[in-house]
Every structure is written in structure tokens, then in C-alpha cells.
Amino acid sequence: MVTRLGDGDHTTVTRGGYLLLLALAALLALVFYYPLALVLTGAFRSTSGWSLSALTSVISDPYYVHLIWFTIVQAVYSTLLSLGIGLVGAYILTRYDFPGKRTIRSLTVIPFVLPAIVVALGFILFFGNSGYLNRALISLFGLSRPPLHILYSLTGIVLAHAFYNAPIVMRVVSASWEGFDPSIDEAAVSLGAGRMRRFIGITLPRLMPAILSSSALVFVFTFLSFPIVLTLGGARYATIEVGIYTLVRTLLDYNHGAALILVEMTISLFFTYLYLRAEGHLAIPTQGSRRLSPRRFLAPPVSVGKVLIALYVLLVGIFFLGPIVSIVIDSLRSAQSWSIANYAQLLSQRYSPFLGTSPLATVRTSLIIGSLATMASLLVGTMIAFFVVRGRIVGRWIIEAALMAPLAVSSVAIGFALLRGLSAPPLRLGGTLTAVVIAHAVLTYPFVVRVLRPILEGLDPQLVEAARSLGSSRLRAFLDVELPLLRRGLLVAAVFAFALSMGEMSATIILMRPGLSTIPIAVYGLLSARQFGAASAMAVVLIAVTAASFIVIDRLGGEKINA
Amino acid sequence: MKRAMWLMLFLVICVSPFLAAREKIVVYTYDSFVSWGPAAALKEAFSEEYDCDVEYVTAGGGKATLSRLIAEREAGTNNADLFMAELNDVPRIANYDLFLPLTAEDVPNIATVPVDLMAEGLNGFVPYEYGYITLTYDTQAFSTQSPPATLEDLADPVYARQLICEDARTSSTGFSFLLWTIAHFGEDKYLDFWRSIHDSLLTITQGWGEGWSLLTHGEAPLLVSFSTDTAYAAICGDPLRYRAYAPGEEGYRTVYGIGVVKGTRHEALAKEFIDLLLSAEMQKLIPTTEIMFPANGNAKLPPAFQEYAIVPHTVLSIPLAVVGENMGKWLHAWETVITQP
Secondary structure, three states, X not given: OOOOXXXXXXXXXXXXXXXXXXXXXXXXXXXXXXXXXXXXXXXXXXXXXXXOHHHHHHHHOHHHXXXXXXXXXXXXXHHHHHHHHHHHHHHHHHHEEOOOHHHHHHHOOHHHHOOHHHHHHHHHHHHOXXXXXXXXXXXXXXXOXXXXXXXXXXXXXXXXXXXXXXXXXXXXXXXXXXXXXXXXXXXXXXOOOOHHHHHHHHHHHXXXXXXXXXXXXXXXXXXXXXXXXXXXXXXXXXXXXXXXXXXXXXXXXXXXXXXXXXXXXXXXXXXXXXXXXXXXXXXXXXXXXXXXXXXXXXXXXXXXXXXXXXXXXXXXXXXXXXXXXXHHHHHOEEOOEEOOHHHHHHHOOOOHHHHOOOHHHHHXXXXXXXXXXXXXXXXXXXXXXXXXXXXXXXXXXXXXXXXXXXXXXXXHHHHHHHHHHHHOOOOOOOOOHHHHHHHHHHHHHHHHHHHHHHHHHOOOOHHHHXXXXXXXXXXXXXXXXXXXXXXXXXXXXXXXXXXXXXXXXXXXXXXXXXXXXXXXXXXXXXXXXXXXXXXXXXXXXXXXXXXXXXXXXXXXXXXXXXX | OHHHHHHHHHHHHHHHHHHHOOEEEXXXXXXXXXXXXOHHHHHHHHHHHHOEEEEEEEOOOHHHHHHXXXXXXXXXXXXXXXXEEEHHHOOOHHHHOOEOOOOOOOOHHHHHOOHHHHHHOEOOEEEEEEEEEEEEEEOOOOOOOOOOOOOHHHHOHHHOOOEEEEOOOOOHHHHHHHHHHHHHHOOOOHHHHHHHOOOOXXXXXXXXXXXXXXXXXXXXXXXXXXXXXXXXXXXXXXXXXXXXXXXXXXXXXXXXXXXXXXXXXXXXXXXXXXXXHOOHHHHOOHHHHOOOEEOOOOOOOOHHHHHHOOOOOEEEOOOHHHHHHHHHHHHHHHHHHHOOO
């Protein structure tokens, strides 16, 4: 049996802990479970009353069965590709130092925050039949037809999902990897263990929580993916989420929609639960007294490994930068020539009628919502992470899965549930900024928990016990001992929560009222108003604002950690 | 004494927003009406004449906004005074009993709407513009070869990966195209048609905007679109690279309507709003902003419209009641067929 951290009396939940859990449960009940339950009761109803007909048709009708099957298949492929790209990236980030490393690390979150509609635009501009890649290949090899048919297929979907999710794997895994104490590895070297053996025997097991945690994230995320699938796959490559959206938002068939939400939730909750069980057994403490020191990549000697790494960086660089650079180029083109007209017009009142507000106001609204949602999300996420790691009460796995449920529920469903739940008593927040902040906090806090959890697993609770035995209160021990050790994790978590909030559109567009528009909604508004140049410019503004925030957060945090 | 004055001032400041608050009507509509439709001009004219603010609310397309309206009503709130959408988006409205009945007595300008167009609508939902769903092609891609002459020709392998159409479930345009194929091929044959164009379809987009984006980025040369596309390019002074045409001289009628939502506290103002929308002054903006034909028979069309806007020889349309009855069944059969690999 694996020895787990926290076995013993000192980690049983205290009375204060139970109160905290109760308060948390009440809060989540109000802004999440109650609204969701309102919607889900529809699964057991038909127009004539209580009935199971919606549920049975959803699990037997060929259309729905195909939806469910295809959703799982594409999520598996997407997770594998994201893992492949992300793990190599994490290895390079952990093992090597090179100029601009910190900035590159900060920028890896950018793909993740781009609204799907922008990524789709970038993919079309770059990978499309008339995209830059095909055009380059045509002129390079003197072809008459575009050689690559990437989009509008499973390949296109999987590639776009990797574009979104490989950076998550990279960040989560490298954050954990960098904290490793190299002593164990060095001991193995002194005992004569080879490189491969050390990797499989020592590094991999220690990386497992991070790998599983990020895989689960990516699987659930691609499982619930909607706009990418719809835009790049077209309606022919539909997922469960597409089914829910069309049933709830356009066919107004709430009963079948609720039944499909239930099926989707069951599957993604099942995966979340499996993962939580698996991770519990894999948790191995790392003290983190010493840190791995990376080697300088540019220093000699040149090896086969380094050449392969350079090749990887080149290919992945093209893959990630291609679509983004294409958007930037598109934003700088107007009437067949280079121009900043698209940006100049963002400052004018020209687009205000399209957006119901000025483009600049949408930037401000996005920043306000992003900051508030991040704070709320960090607060709730940290509390849950502590409970998940330290709490030892009966049925913990079930409670944990329930606390993480927003992860398993699609944003379309959450937006819809909140619209119904928040518009009615006891809360009357329909159409307010608060409703959107709540939605974003609910959607992002599981990601905060995901990031903090592996780090907390590695913290020795005896540190807290030591502080308490010296007379500190639990709160003081948290503030003085755990918080400083968690700082790096909290920063990563904050970046994720903020990023998700900045790019969120599916739930926002359901909850927002005009005059309160965010950047992604502005991009969407401009796209649907045929203002493609301006939409690209607005997308570039989103990329810039987010990138700047990350670099600032990373720099600030970096200094504090170094100090 | 001084304190009393401060207290008075404070009270006045507190109360003033309520005293100064103007009446406001809330219009639930679709995004393109606000983005490039006559929404701004309409709002200005209305607030000037009736000293009443107008707020537009949209959740995306007409279907999405309708879904929001119904969700809010079921949650026990009613924020909307008026609702606008494509007619085929709303057959299920009948189930929800959403609109107040309207007559020419309430809204005098209803009399300007041709009888056959009025007949397309449902009770309380008045048409204010209409158009035709046809195909639009890229003249550069079809410089040597001609675009498919009929719907049947779309199945020809020479058009492999060349057609973009919109999702019938999420897009009004896509739904109208589906209804067109049902009207053209019949209820027993339309699915065969969709199977036959499996290889000709590049993709099925969520909305018309994404489809137009793909067309103009050169992804595919054929798009299910509006018969007024050429006229729009002419109005904007753009080169006429993308041209609308009616395959087999045929097109499907698309109609947009507006209704007063039951439970409104501004019934009279809402009716005045519809009357203004139907007035000749506002209707003459429809061709240049909505790129549709005005419902008001007296409104004059701009020259570019007269020259380039296509009225198909055969206009197909399925009665709204039939659509409402079969919509769920048709869409489910369609989604099952198009998701087959």
C-alpha cells in the first residue's frame, strides 16, 4: 500500500473546516446546483408530465448514439495529440534555459484564451484551402491545386484542440517538473541507473499526477468542446455539445436537451471520478528543498537530441504561430494593401451600433469581469483544493466529484442554467455584470483546483502542524506557511482563471445584455457583421491585452518567488 | 436650517433618476438587425417622436433570442416589449402564446403590407421585410466552368467540396434551405438529395456569417445565401465578384416579422414602434441596411436593387403551420443524415 500524505489524526477535518465546507456548499448550491437542477428536471419530463421517454430516446436513437460515440473518439485523439506535443514542450521548458524562455512560457496561454471563433478564423486563414500554408506549398512545388485538406474533418478538429490544449499540458506538467528535488535522480545516477531507467522509474511516477491532471483536463475540455467542432468540423462532425446547443437554444426542446446534458455530465463526471481515484493513489510527496537546474540550450555541445528539439520547436512554432500571425496580418490588411485602418476604426464610433457599446468599453468590461471572476475563482478554488487534499471524511470522492462538477458541465448548459436560476428569486441578477462574473467564476474555479491540487499534495502538512504547535492559529499557519509555498501555483491558477474568463463566450453571450459587451463578443459581433478586418483587429486586441496581463503577472510573481 | 437644505438636496438627488426616467421599450431582435440593419435610425426617429428610449437586446440569431425570451418568461420575468425574427424561427411560438393580436386598427401601416405577404405570417406577427434564399457563387472560381444549373446538379462530382451551406438547426438561412429542398424534392425524397450532395459539401457552418467568411476567403466557391447579394455589393460599390443566382430559376421565400410580446407594460408604444418600422420612411432603409425587400408595398427600391436584386421565377414556400407541425421531425431526420460518415 502506498503511504499517503496526511494519514493520521492531525489531518481530520476540524470544526472550522466543516463550517467552511458548509458555507462553500451553500454558495455553490445557490449559484450552481440549484440552477442546474432546475434545468435537469427537464430530462425526466415530457410535454405531458413526468416521463423517461426523453432519456430513453437519447440513448437509443442512432443520431444521439453517433453523437456520443464521435464525441468520445475525437476527445481521445485530441487528448493524445495534446499530450504528445505538451510533454515534449514541458521537457524542454524544464531541462533547458534559452533566451526569452519566461516570455515564451507566458505566451503559451494565449492560444487557450482565444475565442473559438477567432481560432477558427486563424485556422482558415492559415490551414485553409486558400490559406497561407497551402499557398506556400503550391508556389514551392508548382502545384495546381491545394495539397492539404486539413479543415472540415476530424483532423481539423483534433489539430485545433491540440492548439488549445497542448499548452495546458505543457504548463501544468512543467510547473510540477520544475519543483522536483534532483537528489533522488542523483542518487540513482550514483547507483548506476541509465537515463531511460531513471526517467521511467523516477521522473515519470513523480510526473504522473501532473500528467493525469492535465490529461483529465484536456479530455473533459475537448469532450465538451463546441464552437471549434461546429466551425471546423461543420455540422457533419457533431458532438454532444452541438446536440445540446441545438436542442436547447434553437429547437427549444428542453426535455431532450436536459436528457443530453445528463448523459454528457454522467460521462464527464465518470471520467473526473476515475481520475480523482487514480490520482489519490499516485500522490507522492516532494519536499522541494532543492530545484532542478536547467542547462543552457545554446551552450555546446551540439547533439542529436538538441537538433530534434530544434526541429520540434520549429514545427510547433509554425503550428501555433501560423494561425495567430495570420490573424495579425489580416488585421493589418485593408483594401488589398497594408494599413492600420482596421485599428483606427476601432477607436471611432463606427462600430458602436454593431456592438451596442464602443470597442474600447468592451476591453474595460472584459478586464473588470476577468479580475472579479479570477478573485472569486481563486477564493473558492483554493478552499476546495484544501478540502480535497486535506479533508478526510466519509464519501470524500463523491463530495469531491460533486465540488468539481462545473468542470463536467458544458458552458452552454451552465449559461442556460444560470439564466434560469439567477433570473428567478431568490437571486434577481439576470443580465447584470454580477451574473456574468458568477458564471465565469463557476466555470473557472475547477481549473484553479486542478492547478493547486498537485502542488498541495506535495506540501508536507507537518509544516502546518509545526506552526500550530508553536501557537499559531490555523488561519495564521495558512497565511504564513502554506500561502507562500503556494504562491507560484496561485499565480498559475490566476493566469488560467483570468485567461478562461477573457476568452469565454458560450455562457457569456447567453447571460449578457447589450451595452455590456466583452471582447470575444465584440469579435463575434464584428464577424457576423461582415467586418472581418475589424474582427481580426479586435482579436489582436484580445491577444495583446491577455498577453500583457500574463507577462505582468508572471514577472511580478517571478520576482516575489526569487526574493 | 442648513442641515435641512442639505437633506432636501440629498432627497432630490435620490429621487431625480426616477423623476427624470423616460419611458423605454425593449426590443428583442437578432444580431444583424442591430449590426447593419436600420436599428439606429429607427431608434433615433422613435425616441424623438415619442420621447421614449429604445433598447435592443439580442442573444445572437433569431432562434437564440427567442430561446432567451422563452427562458426568461419561464423564469417568471418579462423584459421584452417587442420581438423580431425570421418567420420560420418561430412556428413553435404558438405553444407559448407569446404575442398580442394586431390589426390595421392598432397599427395603420399594416395596410401597406401586401395581402399575400401578411398571409405568410401568423397572428400578431407582422412581416416587415422579405427576400429569397438562392445560391451565390464566386465568379473567379467559375470563370471557365458554370455553376450548377439546378439543385440536382449539385450532386455532380465536378462540384466536390465546393458547396458551403448553413446548419438548419442554428441558422435561419440554413433552415430555409432545408425547407427549400423539402418543397422541391418532396418529403419522401429530400433526404436522398442531402445524401447525394455529401461529397459536394465542403462544410455546414453555424451561421450565414461564417459561411460568407469562408466564401470570401476562397475556401469554396458556392454558398447558400440571399438573392440580393449582388445588389448589396453594388450598393457598397464593391466589385461584383460574388454573384447571386437562382438555380433552376427557383428560390425559397424568407420573411422577417415583428410582434408585441404579451405582458408588455408599453402596449401602445410598442404598437407605435411597429407602425414606424412599417412606415415608408423607415421601409426605404430596408434594402440598403437589411439587404431585403421592404414589406411596405409603397417603399421605393434603390437603383442597384432594381438592377441586381433577383426575384426568382418560381418562389417556393411551405405554410408556417405545416413547418411548425413537422419541424422537429424534419430537423432530426436531416441531422441524422448529415452526420453519417
